[in-house]
Amino acid sequence: MPYINYSDRELAFKIVYFGPGMGGKTTNLIRVFGSLKENARSEMVTLDTAGERTLFFDFLPLELGKVGGFSLRFNLFTVPGQIQYEASRKLILDGADGVVFVADSQPHMLEKNVESFQGMLGNLREHGKDLKTFPLVLQYNKRDVSGALEVGCLEREVALERQIPVFEAVATQGTGVMETIREVARIIVRQFSV
Amino acid sequence: MKLTKDNSLPILDELIANSGAMTAVLVTKEGYNMVSAGDVSYLNTTALAALVAGMFSATRAVATMVGEKQFSILLQQGKTRNIHISLINDSIMMVIVFENHQRIGKVRMEAQKAGDAMIAILAAPEPGEEKRPDLAAPEFKEYALALVDMIFSAKKA
Numbered sequence: 001m002p003y004i005n006y007s008d009r010e011l012a013f014k015i016v017y018f019g020p021g022m023g024g025k026t027t028n029l030i031r032v033f034g035s036l037k038e039n040a041r042s043e044m045v046t047l048d049t050a051g052e053r054t055l056f057f058d059f060l061p062l063e064l065g066k067v068g069g070f071s072l073r074f075n076l077f078t079v080p081g082q083i084q085y086e087a088s089r090k091l092i093l094d095g096a097d098g099v100v101f102v103a104d105s106q107p108h109m110l111e112k113n114v115e116s117f118q119g120m121l122g123n124l125r126e127h128g129k130d131l132k133t134f135p136l137v138l139q140y141n142k143r144d145v146s147g148a149l150e151v152g153c154l155e156r157e158v159a160l161e162r163q164i165p166v167f168e169a170v171a172t173q174g175t176g177v178m179e180t181i182r183e184v185a186r187i188i189v190r191q192f193s194v
Numbered sequence: 195m196k197l198t199k200d201n202s203l204p205i206l207d208e209l210i211a212n213s214g215a216m217t218a219v220l221v222t223k224e225g226y227n228m229v230s231a232g233d234v235s236y237l238n239t240t241a242l243a244a245l246v247a248g249m250f251s252a253t254r255a256v257a258t259m260v261g262e263k264q265f266s267i268l269l270q271q272g273k274t275r276n277i278h279i280s281l282i283n284d285s286i287m288m289v290i291v292f293e294n295h296q297r298i299g300k301v302r303m304e305a306q307k308a309g310d311a312m313i314a315i316l317a318a319p320e321p322g323e324e325k326r327p328d329l330a331a332p333e334f335k336e337y338a339l340a341l342v343d344m345i346f347s348a349k350k351a
Binding site: 059070091094186 | 199224226228229244245326327328330337338339341342343346347
């Protein structure tokens, strides 16, 4: 459910970037942050980073502008990808209006992608989301590695029962990043009901 | 009745005046800043709301682990500034920033008073349906989609 504040005329949606550790979730946020004009973005908050790993979450609030007198906002979060932070991931997914799953295309990462994707589906189910319709976009990141995983392999491995939008990305170069967020934002807006 | 900026701001203003606290902010459990009172010039309340919500969720999980449903008050003590966070109901938290730690008793008492006043509002019946704009109307969505396309344009990030 989005957050609606009628007295301040504000409508805010929550997008969570999910995926295995070191897969490029934070890099996606940094690229989105870097590509937006200053009036659309607030400060990006990164918490407790050990080396290049996110330990709790990253947070990037975006204000897109006004629609019908309401400020339209998207708040982006990342989850920590490492297996041991299951509890944090579940907390952060609470109240999500849409999810971007950032898969790591390195050939040895298939199992970790599958494990993370199944964890995400389980968490969403526990939060009462309808997995047939919940806004979900899949990004195959790191497409520049040699022997990259075949696009479509993850959906096949987890036997995903629905079609979801898929994007190929090299987040470190900014390729595919904006296409991904635009698509998840579009689905969220289209499905939104009061 | 729902808590709104209009009905909660006077309560927070009174809390600030009576307790001498710097700032009071209402935050939803999803991490949104509902309303702020007092001095917010030094504070990014959007980020604060997201962080406090995360912190409270984590604390709730810890409470469950030790056999409590939740801890209803969190107090963070710093060298010069302190934070008192209390749960108003299942989905709203009140964050109070204050400087003089010796005023903790006063802050706690005023927080309790403000919390009670907000609970009374939440328990009151909803007045007649006010006319609200239909945010799910097709034209609203169309504008919103146009904005999404414009802001997240496909140029390389």
